[in-house]
Amino acid sequence: MTDRPSLEVEFARAEVRVSWGHAQRLLAAGVPATALWRPTLVGVLDGTLVVPAGWADWEEDAPGWAEIRDMVQIDPEKPETWQPVYGTCPVLGLEQVEHAVVYGHALQLHRHPLDWIRARGSGACIIDWSCDPRRWIGQAPAITCATPGLARQLQNRMEECARWHRPRITVAQSWRAAA
Numbered sequence: 001m002t003d004r005p006s007l008e009v010e011f012a013r014a015e016v017r018v019s020w021g022h023a024q025r026l027l028a029a030g031v032p033a034t035a036l037w038r039p040t041l042v043g044v045l046d047g048t049l050v051v052p053a054g055w056a057d058w059e060e061d062a063p064g065w066a067e068i069r070d071m072v073q074i075d076p077e078k079p080e081t082w083q084p085v086y087g088t089c090p091v092l093g094l095e096q097v098e099h100a101v102v103y104g105h106a107l108q109l110h111r112h113p114l115d116w117i118r119a120r121g122s123g124a125c126i127i128d129w130s131c132d133p134r135r136w137i138g139q140a141p142a143i144t145c146a147t148p149g150l151a152r153q154l155q156n157r158m159e160e161c162a163r164w165h166r167p168r169i170t171v172a173q174s175w176r177a178a179a
Contacts, residue, residue, distance in 0.1 A: 007068035007086075011052045014043025014071070022049060029076035031117050041117050045085065048073045051113050053089040053127065055098075069094075072113055072127050079114035082127060090128035091136045092116050097124055100140040107140035111150050129153070132161040 005013075022044060023036055035041045043050050054068035069089035074082050084090075091097070092113060100107040108123030110116040116125040124137055133154060137143060145151035 007052070007054070007071065010045070011043050011050070011068050011071060014045045014050055015040050017044035018042060018049075019044070025049075025076045026117070029079070029114060029118075031076070031114070032120060035117050035120050041121050042074075043071070045071060045073075049075070050085065051092060051117060053084070053092050053094070055095045066095075074113045074117075076114060079112050082113050084127055087128065090131035091124055091126055093121060093124035094136075096122065097137050097140055104141050106142035106144045107137060109137070109143050109145045109150060109154065111146050115146060126154075129157060132164075133157055134161055 018036065018040065022042075026036065026042065026049070027033065031042075041051060043052070050071040050073055052068045053070040053072055055066045070087065071085040072082050072092065073085060092110075093116060097107055099105075108119070110119060110123055110125040113125055113127060116123065126133060126137070138158065143154065145154060
């Protein structure tokens with residue numbers, strides 16, 4: 001058993017630490033004010049802006065984060081740079097992936113966490129490109145990438161992972177003898 005609080009509790013504490021200064025930086029970076037409403041998509045952990053990675057529950061009766069697997073440090077002035085806090089979840093917007101699969105619509109893929117926040121958590125964002133994207137977002141019937149560069153990066157990574165995960169296929173010895 002660990003003494004560390006759950007990530008849901010940790011992020012709930014981080015949500016209330018967003019200061020007016022943090023909010024101004026986010027608004028100046030094009031983040032809509034609705035992204036700062038509860039349940040929020042950003043918090044402050046050890047003085048740094050963080051974004052939760054996990055499953056959000058947007059039901060009207062109890063909105064919030066049903067399960068948080070990681071948090072991602074971001075800097076609105078450097079949107080191309082981010083750092084997972086624990087490295088336990090490579091994708092933002094897992095509930096959006098699930099929604100795309102269940103309802104058969106295209107999944108919007110964003111370039112970086114700040115774009116994901118600007119879209120108010122709609123769609124997904126790969127935050128750790130060492131993952132196998134086929135496992136995390138590959139079940140969606142279609143993926144719409146925000147830019148041609150992102151589409152190339154995703155296609156290349158999916159092809160690379162497909163090469164890695166091809167098992168060697170053999171025929172059992174008993175079948176060879178019977179032939």
